[in-house]
Amino acid sequence: MDSISTKNATVYFNSDVYSELNDYINTTNPSKIFVLVDTNTHDYCLPKFLERLPTGDIIIEVMEIPNGEEHKTIDICTGVWEALSEYNADRKSLLINLGGGVVTDLGGFVASTYMRGIAYINMPTSLLAMVDASVGGKTGVDLGALKNQIGVINEGALVGIDTTFLDTLPQNEMVSGFAEMLKHGLIYNKEYWNILTHLEKLDISDLDRLIYDSVVIKNKVVTEDPGEKGLRKILNFGHTLGHAIESYFLENADKTPILHGEAVAIGMLLESYLSTKICGLSVKELDIINEGILKTFTKVNITKNDQKHIIDLLQYDKKNSHGIVKFVLLEAIGQPKLDCVVSNELILEAFDYYSN
Template identity: 55%
Template sequence: MDAIHAIDTAIYFDSNGYEYLQQLLTPTNYSKIFILVDNHTNEQCLPLFLSNLATNVEIEIIEIEAGEEQKNIKTCVELWEVMIELGADRKSVLINLGGGVLTDLGGFVASTFKRGIDFIHVPTTLLAMVDAAIGGKNGIDLGALKNQVGCIVAPKCILIHSEFLHTLDSRQMRSGLAEMFKHGLILDKAYWNKLKDLSSLSTNDLYRLIKQSIQLKIDVIAEDMYEKGLRKILNFGHTLGHAIESCFLEKENSKQLLHGEAIASGMILESYISWKLNLLSKEEYLEINYFLSDVFETVHFSANDIEKIIQLLQYDKKNEHGTIQFVLLNKIGKAISNQNVDNTLIYEAFTDYYKS
């Protein structure tokens, strides 16, 4: 596949990406290469990546534990200290080989280390390929509050290597599909309709759809890199979805939700709100609800969970002047941002979630 060129970065696919890295990762450009992995990608992805990487620059591997709970300032401090101990300088480069947690975290670590060094994303999950690694958003959580500290800095490049998808289980694949569904719902009804026929898609079809999803997001970012306006629509499903994800992160002895699972629930709930506010037709709401409910398991919320989720909305990054701002659907393929929603309607959405 041909590369996608975006603001300050380029996205390469498979062998073309490794050819570009071979040209980029030379002693003339970089003093040392640091590759950040978690314990899963170290075992399942690093050998394949290194077997395709040709460079004369010294390489250091840094491993952290996998999981959202690692995406915090404590891990950042540990990584900065390790990089200093291993001789990192302003001419070092950090390659982030992993899913969305690792690309968010690694991008933030690199963007702030010695006031910023180059970094490269090599996403290994579907979710990271189509969303987390794309667009220059880097950040960490504050406790269970998602992405409260961060920056927008573009990676030097992004390498999408489709072979890494073979390391994922079905649950991780579905999590990534949630973001692809979102791109169709907010931007392109024809793309949404393609994704709805999942059972008929071949592997090559999926790869083409991944590239199309990336292009849809890149087109938005090209108009609004710093999320002053249009880019906000990429947060559809995330106002409630992030609050749901944070709620389950805080719950002891509870099965944690993957990001895409929480976002799928958020998209159903926010589609209901869109319908009730006369923005979305009932027919399209039911289409979204039935399809997403068929792909993703229903999440069970207690009354206390719902109260906690509504409390967590106050920390959403889109909020302005103390007002919670939703992204809602005007129809499939078109979203609108900066929408105020009464709590009564949010409670009603949760009630409907269980009826469907």
């Protein structure tokens, strides 16, 4: 597959990844190379990665963080910053983030802020990171249970997508990443949505092309609006309520945490219903969206009490301005609308629709 040029970097795929990575290292000659992994990618991905990373005399240090969204925190960043300092990382050092969305988000933020910025490369190993988190330069960490409240937009030197890493993923992580692909269809390309919701007509060999198409869609949006002043906001469809749901289930001890994509799937169902009330999305297309999403995602029980607390968390959404919650909704599949204001009463109505 051809590489994809972003505003400041390039995304390479499969057979090209390691040759381009090694060319970059040979050309830039970093003083040291640091590889950031989590406990899972340390065991399942790192050995294969290091086998294909001939670096001559350049020192390689591996840094490991715990696995899971609950560890995407400033405290973990502090530990990584301290490790970089202890290993005498300088401004010519290179950080390679080998992992899912937590590793690429956190690692990108660490690199962007250590000594006011060192070079970094993302090597996503989860479907979610391949189609979303590793591309576009958004880096950051959570503030308590609030998603991605601290961070910067800063692209890495390159992204290497080796889809053979997906062989290491459990099924629920694959499903989580699939939610972001469905989102790309809903906000940008109805034909792509139709393909994704009829996967029974495809086989596993088609996955690489679908991942590629998702990266193309995200890159087109990000290239036009790198600072998220306008168009890039459409990538947040399903995330206004999805992030609030994810945060709520993460911070409550009596709830079982749900994965990012699972929360976004709920958010897309809720926000599609809101779209029928505010933006003219047809009931027919709402039914198509419901059927497409519920083919893959099972419903989650969200009680009336849960709904109240989830609505309270909406105040922390990053699209808000002047205390007003702003949603991305749909006029039709493939036709998003920005900066929609929604009443709490309508949100509760959407939850009733979802539950029933």
